[in-house]
Amino acid sequence: MTASPDEIARFLSGKINLPDIREVNRWADTHEDNLKYLFSLAGLTDSRIGVNALWSLTHMMDTHSEWMQSHQDEFIDMLLTEKHVGRRRMLLQLLRHQHYAPDAIRTDFLDYCLLRINSECEPYAIRCFSMYCAFEMCKFYPELLAELSGRLDMLSQQSLSPGLASALLTTRKNMRRHMRAGS
Numbered sequence: 001m002t003a004s005p006d007e008i009a010r011f012l013s014g015k016i017n018l019p020d021i022r023e024v025n026r027w028a029d030t031h032e033d034n035l036k037y038l039f040s041l042a043g044l045t046d047s048r049i050g051v052n053a054l055w056s057l058t059h060m061m062d063t064h065s066e067w068m069q070s071h072q073d074e075f076i077d078m079l080l081t082e083k084h085v086g087r088r089r090m091l092l093q094l095l096r097h098q099h100y101a102p103d104a105i106r107t108d109f110l111d112y113c114l115l116r117i118n119s120e121c122e123p124y125a126i127r128c129f130s131m132y133c134a135f136e137m138c139k140f141y142p143e144l145l146a147e148l149s150g151r152l153d154m155l156s157q158q159s160l161s162p163g164l165a166s167a168l169l170t171t172r173k174n175m176r177r178h179m180r181a182g183s
Contacts, residue, residue, distance in 0.1 A: 003027055005037045012041060012052040024056045025063075035060075035067065043078060045087075054090045061097050069098050076109045085123060092129035102140035110137045110144075117151050120158065128167035131155075135171050139178050149175065 003011065008027060011020070028034045042057055044050035061068060068075075072095070079091040095109075113130040116122050122130075131152075138144035148171075155168055 005034070008034075008037070009041060009049055012049045012056075014048070016052055016055075018059075021052075021056050021059050024052075025060055028056070028060065029063070032067075035064065039071065039074075043074075045082070045084070051084070051087060051090075054087055058090050058093050061094060065097065068094060072098050073106070076106055080108060080112060085126070089123065089125045089129065092126060092133065096129045096132045096136075098136075100137045100140075105137045105140070110134065113137070114147070114151060118154050118158070124161045124164050128163055131167050131171050135174055139175075145175060145179070 008024065012024065016024075024038070028038045038053050038056060041049055041053035044053070057068070075091055075094055075098075079088060079095065082088045082091060113134040116127055116130040117134065119127065134148055134151075138148045152168060152172060155164075160168065
């Protein structure tokens with residue numbers, strides 16, 4: 001796809017599907033400025049353009065993981081103020097696949113994730129992604145792992161969807177593996 005940034009924005013303003021996302025991603029892959037432009041469009045709130053641009057970014061996690069990692073704080077900032085459920089899910093999906101430095105844990109983001117794990121008002125995907133992100137941040141500190149473990153114990157008392165039950169099982173398994181490796 002050879003298109004100008006304005007044409008991409010117009011394209012993203014309509015209904016799109018997965019083949020369209022692949023086309024947009026091929027366009028973004030041609031030049032870093034295109035990727036930066038797509039990221040700027042993802043920041044547009046209350047807009048189909050922003051949702052579609054963010055959706056495109058979720059399909060670039062494997063090929064641009066380092067670039068996405070460099071924008072971790074911006075993704076977190078977007079998430080913490082986001083009201084749109086779909087955008088929050090996609091932002092958490094992007095953040096789930098990132099690494100967190102033990103000396104640079106954002107407590108606002110950690111608190112956000114911990115609060116959503118047991119919130120039955122939240123969609124299952126947000127709760128699952130919050131659980132995965134919380135583990136990645138808590139694993140450096142025994143006291144945070146203990147807090148996460150307590151929240152997981154509370155979660156296990158709830159009626160769980162298959163996806164949430166799987167995320168709980170996976171997170172507990174990762175915690176046990178991490179604790180054995182640290183012993």
